[in-house]
Structure formats: C-alpha cells, structure tokens
Amino acid sequence: MKEDKYCPNCGRKLSFFYMKQNCPDCGVDILRFNAEARLQQDAAQAEKEVEALWRFLRKLDKARLIEKYCRRKGRPLPWEDDPAGNE
Numbered sequence: 001m002k003e004d005k006y007c008p009n010c011g012r013k014l015s016f017f018y019m020k021q022n023c024p025d026c027g028v029d030i031l032r033f034n035a036e037a038r039l040q041q042d043a044a045q046a047e048k049e050v051e052a053l054w055r056f057l058r059k060l061d062k063a064r065l066i067e068k069y070c071r072r073k074g075r076p077l078p079w080e081d082d083p084a085g086n087e
C-alpha cells in the first residue's frame, strides 16, 4: 500500500520513496519532529488524566468533610432524608 507522506512542519508533500530525514523544503528533521509531537501529545494526555484524578479526589475529600461536619452536628447527611424531620 502506498501512502503519501507530508512534512509535519511545512506540509510539503514528500515522495513515498523519500527516505531522508530532513524535509527538502524547510529542512526540519521529520523523524524527530514526529517523535516530539507524539511526546507532547502524551504529555498533554497524562496531564489531563492527572487533573481528572485530582478533581475526583477533591470531590471525595469534600464529601468526607461534609460527612464529618454532619456527624459532629448530629445532622443528617445532605443526601439522606431526615427520618425525624427535625431541623
């Protein structure tokens, strides 16, 4: 199967048989450019995952704080109905 290759930097169409490492137009190192782009993507993805996990942990933490507060005050948890109905 034949696939067109393009310079990842300037978008110049490269011959399928173009095997040199540098773009003939802009001279960018094609292999390295691709590798770096992938690394940046990975890093961005990892950052997103860490952020999502962090938000989740913060939510848990808040839930626990609310639980503690309610227990200390003898109040029902916000997500439970108050069986006695007392204020």
Ligand SMILES: [Zn+2]
Binding pocket: 007, 008, 009, 010, 011, 012, 023, 024, 025, 026, 027, 028
């Ligand atoms: Zn180029």
